[in-house]
Amino acid sequence: VIAGAGFGGLTCARGLKKAPVDVLLVDRNNYHLFTPLLYQVASAVLDPGEIARPVRQLIRPLHNADFLLANITGADLEKRELLTDHGPLSYDYLVLASGSQSDYFGNASLAKHAFGLKELDEGLALRNRILMRFEEARWTDDRELRRMLLTFAVVGGGPTGVEMAGALAELTHLVLSKDYRDLDLGLVRVVLLEAAGALLGTFAEPLREAGRRSLEKKGVEVLLKAKVADVTASSIRLADGHEIPASTVIWTAGVRASEVGSAMGLPLGRQARIQVLPTLQLTGHPEVFVIGDLAGATDGGASLPMLIPVAMQEGRHVAATIKYVLRGYGATNFQYKDPGIMATIGRNSAVAQLGPVRLTGFLGWLMWLGVHLVNVISFRSRLVVLVNWAWDYLFFDRPIRLIVRAADDEK
């Protein structure tokens, strides 16, 4: 049983394709989400169908795999059962891969008013909110009120925050400027707040600087050493007392592992990640593995970052381990091979750090585009995404700026 159909869980299932096992994937969503592009759903560039794909469709080529939709609530390690809101599921081997969630560090005002950007439903809610604020701004002549409605504060200067802020600035200046001809778009503010002294802290120094300059060129106000104390429906207050009128706050500054570890009473490390052996097994339970954001795996003492390559490599390692164990061999230690990191800043700029290679600006963006096109394109119907992206990147305009919520389906 694999609990979670993200990059870790899905890669593990694929790795078990030819193993003499039955694989059952369980997830609370019926889809696998290509999270690196979630900010493009939020900024109305891509539709959900372009960054998510039904798990059942993805596992069709795996003849030993099946899927069940359920919320994972825990596991009974003695009975060897995964616990879900639909009942328990027995396992011989269990792979916990239920990922991570936004962490508001116990700040209730943040949890109430800020938008997370981890899930597809959050991306859609954020899109609706952003477009709604522009519509509401049209109904008032009060400049202060308009400015508050049109101020978007992104908290967290990591790749997600940087990408979201860049996309928001471009949405405003390239697209919405045509839709709202009568609105003074000089009133729009995109503010990126970072508690540390630099953006993109995991990148090398020159890349951090390049990222900041690139964002500022696109019109994003970057505030460093800005720690958020409190958020209301109309403002964001910093720890130094400074207050910014803003009616939309996006939170990308904190992430913690999903609840399953604490629900099971397991020993947790930093960011509530489950402590694992170097083999990714639970101490005392060699039949239970933990991978991805949920796992507190280390590499030479340091925690591995919550990144897709980590999750995929761990998924592959666990699949291999299960195959070894079935043949009577022992489990081997996991070793991470770092393929590099990158972050895009709008349509024509990115920073990429791939071992000794460091790219910025347009070259970095070509690298980003290449990597993501290859991934997205093997990920779903080739032609459509290619046409959509080309259309959008050439004309800055795909007609998906729809404010739409699904009606209640629990009738």
Next chain:
Amino acid sequence: VIAGAGFGGLTCARGLKKAPVDVLLVDRNNYHLFTPLLYQVASAVLDPGEIARPVRQLIRPLHNADFLLANITGADLEKRELLTDHGPLSYDYLVLASGSQSDYFGNASLAKHAFGLKELDEGLALRNRILMRFEEARWTDDRELRRMLLTFAVVGGGPTGVEMAGALAELTHLVLSKDYRDLDLGLVRVVLLEAAGALLGTFAEPLREAGRRSLEKKGVEVLLKAKVADVTASSIRLADGHEIPASTVIWTAGVRASEVGSAMGLPLGRQARIQVLPTLQLTGHPEVFVIGDLAGATDGGASLPMLIPVAMQEGRHVAATIKYVLRGYGATNFQYKDPGIMATIGRNSAVAQLGPVRLTGFLGWLMWLGVHLVNVISFRSRLVVLVNWAWDYLFFDRPIRLIVRAADDEK
């Protein structure tokens, strides 16, 4: 001021492009919906971005037109103000074009449990429901329960009901059969219930028969003279006492005009449509026009049907009338030119009645495809829809079977 950005309102705005007037469109959604394909959103063939387009984008070529998002609550004819939840809007000329809604004829059980199919949020809710029922069916071994979960009852044998039932049958047999290999899809029932003695009552007799045969060939159970008395969360009961265990009921059998007519206390005709003069003006208020589903316009005594061509021709007529009146001429009577009617039954069959020409089966479907491709394709980015449709019609499979709701954006 044009209240409503559907086919009537939008066509009217376009007709006023070169008139010496300022046009303000008002709608509660920020998009125009291509309603003929809403059933394809519900059956997971198309995404919202493919059948809806932002009003602001559509009116970009109209340099005298603007848009405001608001719920229309009524109008003060003496003060010449359209009333909305954001405040009143003054007008010189008013075009009421706020369309129609599902009518459950006061049956509270229907309103509570049945899904309407008029709005984009309803289409998405229905898609989520249908996919959810298949997932839930996987969690039970009780055959009766599974059958109930997998029974979909479509009420109403008009074009919408026929198209929805056909699409549901194909979704099950062509697509979901691959996703749910372990589920006995023989348990799936798609039941189409019609109170009258034939489907497609507005079509000629041979076409009605052809439509029914075509549906039955695709596996739809057609029940004629079946009047719905009562719906619960797990069954649908007919007036003759017959009961069908079904956990999803789709209601396409009743439509009435939007509330604005009754909110204004205007004299209403059949289906709560506002009574209008042959010029489409309100009696005593030559500056107020009513068009589309909201208008009870007649043609030789008979009410005009609630169809897109009626709304578009009325919108065009009112735009022309306003231009005449501005030049000092009088209003002329509206005359409807019937372009014909058609309904599709799945991917390769349709019935079409265009004056003396009557087509069924594959020929009818080619006609339907031609008409809709031309309309959709002038309607949004050409290549994408073409690729999507070709992909889907060839491979019966686009990866948009996502169960996804937007999270709350009123934070």
